[in-house]
Amino acid sequence: MMLLTPDKEEESFEVKEYDVGIIGLGPAGLTSAIYTSRAGLSVVVIGRDYGGQMGLALEIENYPGFENISGMELTDRMKNQAEKFGAKIVFAEVDDIYRKEDKRFLIKTDMGEYLVKALILATGGRHRELNVPGEKEFIGRGVSYCATCDASFFKEKTVVVVGSGDAAATGTLALSDVGAKKIYWVSRSDYMKCEKIYLERAAQRDNIEILYKKQVSEIKGTNTVEEIVFNDGTTLKADGIFAEIGNIPNTELAVKLGVELEDNLIKIDDECRTNIEGVFAAGDVTSKIKNPLSRQVTTSVGLATIAAISTADYLQARYTIQE
Ligand SMILES: Cc1cc2nc3c(=O)[nH]c(=O)nc-3n(C[C@H](O)[C@H](O)[C@H](O)COP(=O)(O)OP(=O)(O)OC[C@H]3O[C@@H](n4cnc5c(N)ncnc54)[C@H](O)[C@@H]3O)c2cc1C
Known part of the structure; x- marks a missing residue:
């Protein structure tokens, strides 16, 4: 298949292709990776901070099934599980995402470029x-x-x-x-x-x-x-x-892509769809978790499950049935 590139400079990079591109190495990104790769899709998960905010938690006592686990260990377990199903983990800063004419997305990072058919934004937030x-x-x-x-x-x-x-x-x-x-x-x-x-x-x-x-x-x-x-x-x-001086949602990439926000969070519907076809979102960055106290690992992985299933449904409908 011929790739559409926005400018000449991009032609010099080797663009890697996947079905799903997930931005975020926190619990939402890694859970989305487990579900989408287990569904048989090729998946790349890209993030700059391993574990996201969860990685900063010294001890987590409220994640079901673990009486006490460090955020880093929970991250390792989620990452290993995603890799077991074939997800590719990439440690990189995502600088930009372009929507191509064929409705795929070109993800530009400091480690290379990725062309994907669907996107899950799980970019979380950062505390002020x-x-x-x-x-x-x-x-x-x-x-x-x-x-x-x-x-x-x-x-x-x-x-x-x-x-x-x-x-x-x-x-x-x-x-x-x-x-x-x-x-x-x-x-x-x-x-x-x-x-x-x-x-x-x-x-x-x-x-x-x-x-x-x-x-x-x-x-x-x-x-x-x-x-x-x-x-x-x-x-x-x-x-x-x-x-406790506020949280800043990481919505910069979404905004550049044209994703609609609500109260400074990525606006999603009940199926974790954004206003852009093929772009889904999960976790702390979404409008489904408005109460700061509800920004938890459990809520993030729950939304990630929905986003991943919606993504698989979208890909099946668009690429299996239509083509
Ligand atoms: C100190 C601390 C302790 C906590 N303790 C608990 C607890 O005990 N129990 C609990 O349930 N919750 C706890 N939380 C909250 C929990 O960690 C968050 O709710 C959860 O991590 C949100 O998950 P997320 O995947 O949506 O986002 P995040 O964890 O914020 O992950 C976002 C990911 O996106 C990446 N990203 C964003 N923008 C870019 C970009 N441009 N390029 C590349 N990567 C990007 C980030 O690097 C990160 O990997 C704690 C949070 C903190 C800070």
């Missing part, structure tokens, strides 16, 4: 970072971006929660529920943006202290977090810090 010294160094060793996920590891510990929205509020209350010794809930302004009821609940807890006009300037420690420094020069001794 504090961007302070010490933050990256202590991720998973006291720095967390998910209080509801990691609260139980801070029983009888002192922690700082940063942020003023509902995620920070519910995270603070979750930490209080699991029995953290002391929770300093800090806002950079002189108010909290969260629902009033959360503030009322927090005020009733002995282990929560709310601090306003506090901005973190540094996280200090040796092996794990030990001290939080604020830009007014004050410090707090703490075993952990939760940055």
